[in-house]
Amino acid sequence: EPEVTQTPSHQVTQMGQEVILRCVPISNHLYFYWYRQILGQKVEFLVSFYNNEISEKSEIFDDQFSVERPDGSNFTLKIRSTKLEDSAMYFCASSGLGDTGELFFGEGSRLTVL
Amino acid sequence: AQSVTQPDIHITVSEGASLELRCNYSYGATPYLFWYVQSPGQGLQLLLKYFSGDTLVQGIKGFEAEFKRSQSSFNLRKPSVHWSDAAEYFCAVAKGKTSYDKVIFGPGTSLSVIP
Numbered sequence: 001e002p003e004v005t006q007t008p009s010h011q012v013t014q015m016g017q018e019v020i021l022r023c024v025p026i027s028n029h030l031y032f033y034w035y036r037q038i039l040g041q042k043v044e045f046l047v048s049f050y051n052n053e054i055s056e057k058s059e060i061f062d063d064q065f066s067v068e069r070p071d072g073s074n075f076t077l078k079i080r081s082t083k084l085e086d087s088a089m090y091f092c093a094s095s096g097l098g099d100t101g102e103l104f105f106g107e108g109s110r111l112t113v114l
Numbered sequence: 115a116q117s118v119t120q121p122d123i124h125i126t127v128s129e130g131a132s133l134e135l136r137c138n139y140s141y142g143a144t145p146y147l148f149w150y151v152q153s154p155g156q157g158l159q160l161l162l163k164y165f166s167g168d169t170l171v172q173g174i175k176g177f178e179a180e181f182k183r184s185q186s187s188f189n190l191r192k193p194s195v196h197w198s199d200a201a202e203y204f205c206a207v208a209k210g211k212t213s214y215d216k217v218i219f220g221p222g223t224s225l226s227v228i229p
Contacts, residue, residue, distance in 0.1 A: 004157075033216065043158070043204060043219040056216055091157060102148075103217055105158040 002026040006092050006106035014114055016081050021109045023075045023092030032075045033093040033103060034067065036060065043091065049075065082113045116141040116207050118220035126226040127195050135190040135223050137205030147188040148206040148217065149179055158204065164188060175199070200227045 005024045013019050025032050034046040048055040049067055066078045075094075079086055089110050093103040117140045127133050139145050149161040162173025169181040179190045188205060205220040 035219075042221040045216050045218060048216050093158075102160055102163060103158075104160075105150075107157040 002104075004092055004094055004104050004106035006090075006109045008109055009107065010110040010112070012112045012114065013082055015084055019079045019082055019086075019111060021077045021079075021090050021092075021111070023077070023094075023106055024073055025075055025092070025094030026096070026104055027073075029094035029096045029104070031055075031095045032067075032069070033095075034077045035091040035093065035105075036088045037091065037108075038085075038088045046077075046090075079111075082111075084113050087111055087113045116145065116218055118205050118207050118218060120203075120205055120220040120223050122223045123221070124224045124226070126228060128228050129197050130194050133190075133192045133195045133199070133225070135203050135205075135225070137188045137190065137220060138186050139188065139205075139207045140186065141207060146208040147179075147181060148208070149173065149177070149188075149190050150204045150206060150219070151175075152202040152204065152222075154201070161190070161203075195225075195227055197227045197229065200225055 004026060007022045011019060032049040035043050036046050037043045045058050047057040047061045047067055052069060064080045068076050089108045091108045092106045095103050119138045121136050147164040150158040151161050152158050161177050162171050162179055164171050164181045170178060172178050177190060177192050179188055181188050202222045202224050204222045206217045208217045
């Protein structure tokens with residue numbers, strides 16, 4: 001069964017460093033998302049992406065964040081200068097055309113900022 | 115803006131007992147509703163979804179949910195809980211059913227199952 005894959009599964013970084021989280025969505029999907037889950041809290045929407053541009057972003061998704069689909073298969077989330085409060089699990093999701101409405105989630109990338 | 119509340123932060127049930135997890139949503143139009151499950155250290159798996167039609171929807175793993183417009187609720191039920199059902203459960207709402215409509219999650223209910 002096709003699945004969304006994310007790398008790395010866990011990354012530890014120093015505050016102020018740049019981090020890139022990578023996602024390979026399901027191959028025929030066209031809509032891509034990043035969500036964040038701070039430990040013990042709910043899953044929060046960050047950004048949606050379609051047709052090589054951001055469709056919608058939340059107030060969390062400030063100038064420190066960016067997304068890119070560099071090569072037609074990967075979908076990346078970049079945090080330019082990490083802060084302690086960026087420590088969270090980051091989930092990538094994708095969905096296809098049609099009225100499915102279902103998001104297919106990856107296993108997540110845990111980011112720890114020290 | 116749409117929002118989702120899950121009144122129960124944590125629920126403990128005995129194995130074999132029935133389960134109901136509550137979900138209430140706030141949205142002006144017809145919402146599109148989902149239940150996701152997250153096992154420890156894992157991603158999010160869709161249990162079931164409601165778009166229209168029959169208000170009682172069946173999902174995977176023996177779960178079902180009932181949409182009640184008058185109560186703005188979409189409660190998840192299972193007649194007999196298994197130990198493997200212990201997980202975090204998230205109710206979610208989307209303002210549309212097209213693929214680009216973002217999904218908003220509730221705070222989650224943690225389910226513990228005791229033998």
